[in-house]
Amino acid sequence: MTNEVTTEILATHVMELAKSGKRLDGRALDEYRPVKITPGYVTSADGSALVELGDTKVLCGVKLEPGTPYADTPNAGTLTTNAEVVPLSSPDYEPGPPSPAAVELSRVVDRAIRAAETIDLKELVVTPGEKCWTCFVDIHILDDCGNLIDAALLAAAAALKNAVLPAKRFEVGEDSPLKVHHIPIETTFVRLGDAIVVDPTSEEEGTTQGRLTIATDETGNVVAMQKGKVGAFSPQDVVSLVDRALAHGNRLRTLLPGGNHP
């Protein structure tokens, strides 16, 4: 557990730096950390990717299994996104049921995947009301050095892009690639005093006065947002952050294996 006094000193330092346009790790306020994506990292999954965002490490595995459509959506397959924040990933983990932060992480990533219509759930139906594919997007947090949301969605998008419908394994035909229609990218900003920085580290997340995540798709739409942590943004802040998010999104999308095409 981090000592409270050091946390306080560090927070003050982070704020002072931000005032003069600087950051603890030497980045510019609108500079993203280097991103490394390793697709197909786990062969036991039907699609997978390891994402390293600076020192943050996130692994996503996609599993597709035969299932039953929900009663109210007989013409659609199902999608479940789940983020496992495990004690390996940071000293701040507390045992017990998933923390509210872990639940928020799962839901914010899930919302972007759904809203962007990343996959068309109607294409996952085999027999309406009876048989469909169930798509599980499981995200395993390995090293939490900040900005898990962006890293988790990058991993999920990359994993979905190399996912294969394992029809052979379930003896229901031949394997085929999972069709991915749109690629959402989430860009997270935090406020440090008057400055708003992109892609926060865990130190910056601990200091922040408000966090805003904006998910954009490749057509220039905003598809999901989440304001989190204690703090506030003005409508003008949001307008300018949308522009910044679109620019970051477009660049990050090109880093996904398979290029810019969704």
Next chain:
Amino acid sequence: MGSVGAKDVPQLLDANGKRIDGRGLEELRPLKIEAGVLTRANGSAYVEWGENKVMAAVYGPREVHPRHMQENTKAVVQCRYNMASFSVDERKKPGLDRRSQEISKVISEAFESVLFVEEYPRTSIGIYIEILQANAGTRCAGIVAASVALADAGIPMSDLVPAIAVGKVGGKLAVDLRKEEDNYGEADMPMALVPKSGRLVLLQMEGHMTAPEMAQALEMGVRGCQQVYEVQKDALKRRYAIQRPTEAV
């Protein structure tokens, strides 16, 4: 094991005595260990062993949570062995099932046997093992990774702890079983060794072996552990090698 009534039992040994993946009976799958792979953890290690991919992290000695677990005379060793839901063919429900809880317990006890816990009273040493991809032998791979992570965290212990499973396939004893051999073989015996004392700190067994077979299996396991031990030491040496500045041009 545990495959009574399975439909297609594969042939585990061919006419030349080679195993399903072409290995000899005492041949290990390729083993790769890297120390210090995570930033937040006090110590960490990554192990690729055959098709197993395992990450281990160590935190501590630190305050005990929950507090009532605290012990006045020693550190508590809290191991959590967990499988990622995508680590196996059929998606596993997230969280610790009974198997994972049992494995966590025996691994905690194995490490408490080599850690100088009485030096750190009222603290906890957390050992976290995540199985990212599984193909039989994950508890052994987890122990191998965790002991390198403990060393990487600088926590004093009497020795590194290598581990390996010995089993029986097609009527013959074999080390380091892979999935098909574990599923359809006649026995599986994972063990963890303290090389300096020659003692076993983890031992489990399931299946059928005669007493002479058991004696031979233990010998094979000790030899297997010695090989794993060398790879563990090498990983730590690489991690802590002195980086000599390249000569000025």
